[in-house]
Amino acid sequence: MKWDYLIVGAGLFGSVCAHELKKSGKKVIVIDKRNQKGGNCFCEKIENINVHKYGAHIFHTSNKEIWDYVNQFCEFNNYINSPVAIYKKEIYNLPFNMNTFAKMWGIKTPAEAKAIIEKQKFKGSPNNLEEQAKSLVGEDIYRKLVKGYTEKQWGRDCKDLPASIIKRLPVRFTYDNNYFNDRFQGIPIGGYNVIFEKLLSGIEVRLGVEYKNCGIEARRVIYTGAIDEFFDFQLGNLEYRSVRFDTKVLDTDNFQGNAVVNYTERSVPFTRIIEHKHFEFGVGGKTVVSYEYPSEWKVGEEPYYPIGDEKNSKLLEKYLELQKTVPNVYFGGRLGQYKYFDMDKTIEAALGLVKKLLVKN
Numbered sequence: 001m002k003w004d005y006l007i008v009g010a011g012l013f014g015s016v017c018a019h020e021l022k023k024s025g026k027k028v029i030v031i032d033k034r035n036q037k038g039g040n041c042f043c044e045k046i047e048n049i050n051v052h053k054y055g056a057h058i059f060h061t062s063n064k065e066i067w068d069y070v071n072q073f074c075e076f077n078n079y080i081n082s083p084v085a086i087y088k089k090e091i092y093n094l095p096f097n098m099n100t101f102a103k104m105w106g107i108k109t110p111a112e113a114k115a116i117i118e119k120q121k122f123k124g125s126p127n128n129l130e131e132q133a134k135s136l137v138g139e140d141i142y143r144k145l146v147k148g149y150t151e152k153q154w155g156r157d158c159k160d161l162p163a164s165i166i167k168r169l170p171v172r173f174t175y176d177n178n179y180f181n182d183r184f185q186g187i188p189i190g191g192y193n194v195i196f197e198k199l200l201s202g203i204e205v206r207l208g209v210e211y212k213n214c215g216i217e218a219r220r221v222i223y224t225g226a227i228d229e230f231f232d233f234q235l236g237n238l239e240y241r242s243v244r245f246d247t248k249v250l251d252t253d254n255f256q257g258n259a260v261v262n263y264t265e266r267s268v269p270f271t272r273i274i275e276h277k278h279f280e281f282g283v284g285g286k287t288v289v290s291y292e293y294p295s296e297w298k299v300g301e302e303p304y305y306p307i308g309d310e311k312n313s314k315l316l317e318k319y320l321e322l323q324k325t326v327p328n329v330y331f332g333g334r335l336g337q338y339k340y341f342d343m344d345k346t347i348e349a350a351l352g353l354v355k356k357l358l359v360k361n
Contacts, residue, residue, distance in 0.1 A: 002218075003029050008211045009224030011039020012343060013333035015199040016350035017222050022203055024358055029216060030200065031209040037200055039224075040304075041343070043191035047249055047286045050191030051276045055243060055292065055304070056260060057192060058279075060182040061344035067184040069347060073198040076186030079279055082177040083260035083272075087144045093177045094262065095170030096137055096145070104140055110173035116140075132163035136171055148266035153294050154241060154307075162309055182344075187279045220357070224333035226303060227319050233299070235318050238338055239311075240303035246270075246291040255287050269293060306338045330357070 005021050007014045010032040022028045036042050040054035058081045061067050083094045093099040101113035120138030122131045129150065133142045146166070147158055154161055170179065178185075188194055206214070211225065223230055228238045259278035263270060270291040277287050297303050306312070316338050323331060332353055334341050341349065 003027050003216065004219050005029070005222060006031070006214075006216050006218035006220075007222045007224075008032075009039065009333065009335075010034075010037040010196070010200065010205055010207070011224060011333060012041055012346045013336070013350045014039075014222060014224045015196055016347050017332070017354055018203050019199040020351065020354040021357070024354075028203055029218070030203055030205045031211065031214050031216070032205070032207050033210050033225075035208045037205060037207070038192055038196040041192040041196070043193050045191075046247075046288050048284060049277045049282055049288045050193075050280060051247065051288050051290070052192075052274065052279070053245070053247075054302075055245070055290075056274050056279075057343065058180075058185065058187065059343050060180040060185040061342075062182045062184070063344055063348065064184070066344045066347050069351070070195065070344075073195045074188040074190070077189050077280060079187045079259075079281075080185060081179040081260065082258070083179060083262055084258055085145050085149075085262040085264050087148075087264045090144070092145060094145075095172065095177075095179050096141060097172045097177060098175040099177060100141070100145075101173075104144070113173060126163040128159050129161035129163055129165050130158035132166055133158070133169065136166070136169050145264050147264075148268075149262055149264040149271055151266055152269075152271050153305075155294065155296055164308070189280065191280075219328065221329045222353070223329055223331050224336045226335040227316075227323070227331050227338060230329075230331070231319060231322055235322065236315055237299055238315055238319075239307045240297040241305040241307060242295045242297040242301050243304050244293040244295055246293065248289055248291075250287050250289060251285070252287055253283070253285050255289055303335060306334070306340055308339070312338070 004026040005028045007018050007028060007030045010030050014030060018028050018030050041057050042053050043050040044053045059070065059076065085092045085094050092103055098110065098113065101107060105116055107113055117138040120140060122134035126132035126135050133146045150158055256273060256275050259275055260272060262272045270293050272292050274290045274292065275287055330353060331337060332349060333346060
């Protein structure tokens with residue numbers, strides 16, 4: 001058998017696995033059904049701007065080992081994610097912080113903000129997303145900045161969504177617009193493709209190839225596609241939310257003044273507009289923007305956000321049991337594990353899997 005490992009998917013999880021296994025002397029081949037490397041991190045160059053084709057990716061972590069690891073492959077700039085939200089004609093800073101509260105209520109101090117939230121907040125044990133949001137930020141913030149955006153994103157009323165979705169909703173009582181609390185943050189200079197070219201250097205990669213038809217034999221398989229698709233949906237399909245991107249080149253040097261602008265009214269059909277040049281402090285006479293339209297997912301469409309409700313969690317448990325029937329196949333990544341991962345956690349999980357596999361030899 002020519003290959004020690006067949007890795008299905010040239011995204012972040014698969015590429016890190018491939019790199020580390022090759023470094024350890026294993027014979028590795030990578031396939032991907034798309035015609036490009038990088039999974040959802042792939043950047044497309046338009047008007048000399050690195051466009052995040054499958055949605056904005058901002059690297060952030062508090063794990064210095066992971067930060068040092070990824071810095072082997074690229075140099076990061078000092079981009080700080082500071083999104084803004086538009087509700088009707090009002091503009092608010094995100095995450096929810098003293099700038100947000102000062103604009104919302106005309107107040108100045110943390111004590112004033114806390115008093116208003118305390119007066120408005122939901123009392124009791126939250127049973128759904130609406131109650132959870134109100135328990136964190138009160139009625140006004142929920143109504144203007146959470147409700148409409150969230151219902152567009154998930155296609156469901158907030159009362160029908162689990163509280164767990166926003167248990168970690170960033171709320172701070174300082175004048176700090178940095179969305180993430182992580183110590184390290186930035187965008188790769190030159191775009192994410194730089195990382196994948198180096199991760200996959202010297203490794204055979206076949207693009208536009210489906211796993212079921214690849215005809216490649218290997219001792220082990222690392223599968224980063226959808227776990228239910230691997231088993232031909234025999235127990236039913238897990239559900240996702242999808243996103244449609246409407247990307248436009250505009251004849252202006254600066255369209256919205258920020259990389260990420262959320263539109264929180266339910267009546268506005270898109271959730272946000274991404275202006276890609278601001279991720280890398282781009283200059284030039286044109287700009288590229290992407291409008292994001294959330295949508296229901298169907299088999300055959302691109303899955304983005306796993307829906308971790310009770311129904312899908314129970315179905316996942318059944319697929320995890322079925323996974324035990326294929327002992328030489330290892331599932332990883334967002335689709336393989338049916339779980340949303342930040343990029344640093346994806347790298348951490350990939351390194352952890354490789355470590356276990358090398359112990360098994």
